[in-house]
Amino acid sequence: MRAQASDRSARTRARIRELGPWFHNLCLDGIWTAPDHFLGDYPAVKFARYADALPADLSGRTVLDIGCNGGFFSLEMKRRGAARVLGIDHDEDYLAQARFAAATLSLDIEFRQLSVYDVARLGERFDLVFFLGVLYHLRHPLLALDLIHEHVAGDILVFQTLQRGSPERMTLAPDYPFAECAIFDDPSFPRLHFIEHRYSADHTNWWFPNPACTEAMLRSAGFALFAHPEEETYLCRRAERPYPEYGAVYPSRGNPT
Numbered sequence: 001m002r003a004q005a006s007d008r009s010a011r012t013r014a015r016i017r018e019l020g021p022w023f024h025n026l027c028l029d030g031i032w033t034a035p036d037h038f039l040g041d042y043p044a045v046k047f048a049r050y051a052d053a054l055p056a057d058l059s060g061r062t063v064l065d066i067g068c069n070g071g072f073f074s075l076e077m078k079r080r081g082a083a084r085v086l087g088i089d090h091d092e093d094y095l096a097q098a099r100f101a102a103a104t105l106s107l108d109i110e111f112r113q114l115s116v117y118d119v120a121r122l123g124e125r126f127d128l129v130f131f132l133g134v135l136y137h138l139r140h141p142l143l144a145l146d147l148i149h150e151h152v153a154g155d156i157l158v159f160q161t162l163q164r165g166s167p168e169r170m171t172l173a174p175d176y177p178f179a180e181c182a183i184f185d186d187p188s189f190p191r192l193h194f195i196e197h198r199y200s201a202d203h204t205n206w207w208f209p210n211p212a213c214t215e216a217m218l219r220s221a222g223f224a225l226f227a228h229p230e231e232e233t234y235l236c237r238r239a240e241r242p243y244p245e246y247g248a249v250y251p252s253r254g255n256p257t
């Protein structure tokens, strides 16, 4: 019996090594996938700060985890009893990790290779949508939020992004005269900082909003913020878009000719 367990653990250890490097630190058969993560026990340390803000019992609910990576959040939501969990990512290597983790933990989760830009293909709305740590990796961040609103968000959006710049939020006026320029020098005005080259040696970091900008983008895409359990994380409800005529422009509905 003990020999069988140690065989399994040796196989798991070998497979974890083959599938690495891991961004998610998961415990599989007693072995950690990313024990030396530069952010510590990630993303468990992050999730611990808002885990209680989400429903403990997800029986009957559906969950979409966009940019699921090694599957940490998908696994957590399945453990809460979600009826269906779908994790999508555009990176097959991360999906292989997530599939292996779910199989090792005997959790029934679907993982599919799909970009956030293609969520319309799912043809389904989900009670909870996770969109964590992806926005700043996108060249078209507002389009992604528009697409999520238009095609897959059913009720709650759990959103997280890296942010840089002032943590202050100013009260925004509904309009500004053309001559108003000073407002743009105020660091608390919504700002999306563009990274032309690299940040943290990663060329997939494109945009860092300040918190005022994160919140404005979410509102503008039609998400009503109802909780802000930690600096980078927002819980939102799908709502009406403030400007219904402006939404996802891709895939184009018009005739390209």
Ligand SMILES: C[S@@+](CC[C@H](N)C(=O)[O-])C[C@H]1O[C@@H](n2cnc3c(N)ncnc32)[C@H](O)[C@@H]1O
Binding pocket: 023, 043, 066, 067, 068, 069, 070, 088, 089, 090, 091, 094, 114, 115, 116, 117, 131, 132, 133, 134, 137, 138
């Ligand atoms: C920083 S990781 C965040 C992972 C996880 N959501 C979390 O919060 O720990 C970003 C993830 O987004 C994925 N990603 C980046 N661009 C994507 C896209 N266009 N569509 C789907 N996934 C994407 C990456 O492959 C990666 O797994």
